[in-house]
Amino acid sequence: MPSTADGRRRRRTGHRARSSGFAEGGRQWNEVLSSAAVILAGVLVVIGFGFIATRGLKGNDEPAPPIDPPAPALGDLRLPPPTGSSSSPGLIPLGSASPSPSPSITRATTVPPPSRDQLRLAKDSVPTVVDLAAEGESDWVHWGLDGTFSLERDKKGDFRILEGAPTAPRFRHSLSPQKFKWSGGDPVASSGGTTTGIRTCGKGNGFTLTAPAGTTPRVLKLYVGVFAARGKLTARLSTGESTGTTVLEQRGDTLRTAVLTVAYQAPRSGQVRLSWTTDAAYGKGCAGVALEAATLS
Secondary structure: OOOOEEEEEEHHHHHHHHHHHHHHOOOOOOHHHHHHHHHHHHHHHHHHHHHHHHHHHHOOOOOOOOOOOOOEEEEEEEEOOOOOOOOOOOOOOOOOOOOOOOOOOOOOOOOOOOOOOHHHEEOOOOEEEEHHHOOOEEEEEEOOOOOOOEEEOOOOOOOOOEEEOOOOOEEEOOOOOOOEEOOEEEOOOOOOEEOEEEEEOOOOEEEEEEEEEOOOOOEOOOOOOEOOOEEEEEEOOOOOOOEEEEEEEEEOOOEEEEEEEEEEEEEEEEEEEEEEEEEEEEEOOEEEEEEEEEEEO
């Protein structure tokens, strides 16, 4: 029978053997798990790389998400982005509303020139103050401010009103009951009001004037007077046979004034010719006609 010591030795030996077996088995299992973990990690790396590569290759074939194209520009005016853009609600549909009618165009009517001369005369009283520059849109003239042959006129009138060559006695006077003023004149730039003019004496003596005529209607106003005489105005158009006359009479020795208006139009370019003469002289002194100013519009 084995001794107690031997039994203990056998038990310790068996325990060591079992412990060694357990340790050896644990080491083998750890080695297996480590190898499996390494293999699994490699497989995951390969699978992940393949997935990324596959996504990259497929990305070249898939269409990119839509991007709103830049709105085209017309000069400084930019059109709105297409319908569906996140930055704009798009163009507003016109619907079925009828378009607004186009505005009617009024065409200027061309007035044909007159087929013959037109000429009319009128006689009126003179205003207290006559503004020659305001009335004479085309030209104006004043006589006698500084002397017998003094003549003041519109600086921009282009000499439309012209006096003929003097053929009678000529005198300066300052007896007009009305005043004549102007601005923009030459050689006298302006006047606040003057009563001066020129006059002549004796039957048959007087003054002649001309002004342009044409298809544009014009109005020529002549500011005149008479001393103890009858004055006669004769107007004639050079483009035809139209004429007109009017008279102004004064038997006393004071100056009577009037404005004689000549309205005229011609079928072509020409002149209106005026003659203001002493038709009759009543006194023994300087009886005759006077001339103060003229305007053209």
